[in-house]
Amino acid sequence: MQYSRLGSSDLQVSRVCLGTMTWGKQNDQADADAQLEYSLNQGINFIDTAEMYAVPPSADTYGKTETILGNWLAKNASKRKELIVASKIAGPGISYIRGGGDITAEAVIQSVDASLQRLQTDYIDLYQLHWPNRTTPHFGKHWPGQVSFTDVDTLKHSNQMLEILQALDTCVKAGKIRYCGLSDDTTWGIAEYLRLSEKYSLPRMVSIQNEFNLLHTKDWPYLVEQCVHSDVAYLPWSPLAGGMLSGKYLNGQRPEGSRWTLTQRNGLFRDTPMSQAAVKEYVDLAASLSMTPCQLALAWVNQVDGVTSTIIGATSMVQLKEDIGAFEHRLSDTQLAAIAAVHQRFPVAF
Template identity: 35%
Template sequence: MDKRFLGRTGLEVSELCLGTMTFGSETDESTGHRILDEFVAAGGTMIDTADTYSAGVSEEIIGSWLKTQNRDDLVIATKVYGEAGPGLPVRGAGRKHIMAGVEDSLRRLQTDFIDLYQIHVYDDATPLEETLTTLDTLVTSGKVRFIGASNLTGWQLQKAIDLSRHRGLEPYVCLQPLYNLLDRDAELDLIPVSRNEGVGVIAWSPLAGGWLSGKYRKDQGGPPAGSRSNQADWDAHDNDRTWRVLDALQTVAGEVGKTPAQVALRWVMQRPGLTAPIIGARTPEQLADNLGASGWSLDDDQVRRLTEAGDAPLPYPHNILRLPQFVRRAQ
């Protein structure tokens, strides 16, 4: 598996990142350890989790596995923000919770440091200065190597970067947004800001919750048996654009002799500014399929056809800004 630098940092990560949201819920400890072993055996180095995944059990499963590994070979990313367990209050990104949260994550992960510590979502109740100065303290202390964020708007990301630069604080070096062939809003502001500021991008849900796995067909009339989708999700996706994307995905998959999931992941891997998609395998079989996205490339025409199948009208002001008479640089 190829390696890539995370944004403008000197940190190299694998071109696929293993997401572990299902560890502790749909994936038990022994299966999780097997998935981790197989991911590393394939050349994977970056593993993503969060303090809220299965109320901390995901971190514990990684931790019990991590103590048998060469820690320096791995890049462990986790997140802080949300409720510590079902029914418990959301704690946010204030100093008190971050300082307690990092200690809890270090304990569960059984490690002395976290490679990438991410704010899970923007906290509109906490001054951004409080969040960023606290994260800077964690880097200075050696408990955290790099910081990042997930689920921001474009202006929130830019504000955080500008404030860090102005105050001389450690900046966000990684963004974790929703991004796939069907969910492409990140292209409007988040990815351009990331590219301009040298921020790495690791995309969550690169298979759109299974819609890009090849299991969904228009003639089914509803979600396939065994999927995590429900009727409301089906109704939200049952439109001409979705089926146009899935048709293009199946066509390209046939041309390259790969599964639709592998092609969908490969498209994300080849997008400008993207560091890695986060693959969320519940089973070793799903992992094996996802790993097949590595080691080959789509050609320019295939990328173009997949991209154009999912193109949608631009919202204001992007529709104005991208008119030919106003564009002065190649996009």
């Protein structure tokens, strides 16, 4: 396993981050325990969760994933110091989470304490804002005209950001969190948080996790460049496009128990003629290179300049082993050129 520094922090994280959002819905405690043991044995030290999980989110499963991870941590207390545990506070819009309200200072303090209790730990290594208070071009809203930036009250949101940073600072000083990060945010969000941190001597955002895969590369090059030059770790989530890049959803297939048989939310299941055509080409290309489609897609993400660690998730040990094994592949220049040729034909397929 290879490791990279997490942005401007002093943390060294594995190039593979174990995502946990299926725990509590598609996976139970025994499944999670097995995934954790295998992942740690492969050198993975970076675990990502969130208060909102399991996914698809519901009032019944809210907090279950953190609880499952916390149960494992309680049984394996000696391993806690070896892990980089990341969690997230949910943004606005979910009625059963703080009434669907914005992220506020009070919400940060309350959420950190609640996550610590569920995780059964004294500290969270990386605490992230799951999505901003303002609407951003994520979750399928990346086409022109879907988000109106001119309707945003810039000063209001900047002041909210300052309030959030001050609350995070309180948590850092109390030893409850070590570092702070973003998720599903933009170049402006990164820059504004960094500006406020420097101006007011508050905690610095060290990372951002955004949707990124061969079908959905909107962060390249501008946001990734921002991350590199601002020393902010870039953490792709959904590197397999919700499983679509595995090829298992081609031609209308819906394997029993797979994610696309569950509730659709936020336009994440983008089953279009364009995405189907792109996936078919990537599947064929992978076969010609003696790789599985998942190995091709994950190896490609891992080699994108500026990527720090890729967040993977699996519902079975077979999937997990294949996904982790993908990071042992080093794509050659010739292979990368072949992938680029497909990508150039389908630059915005998802």
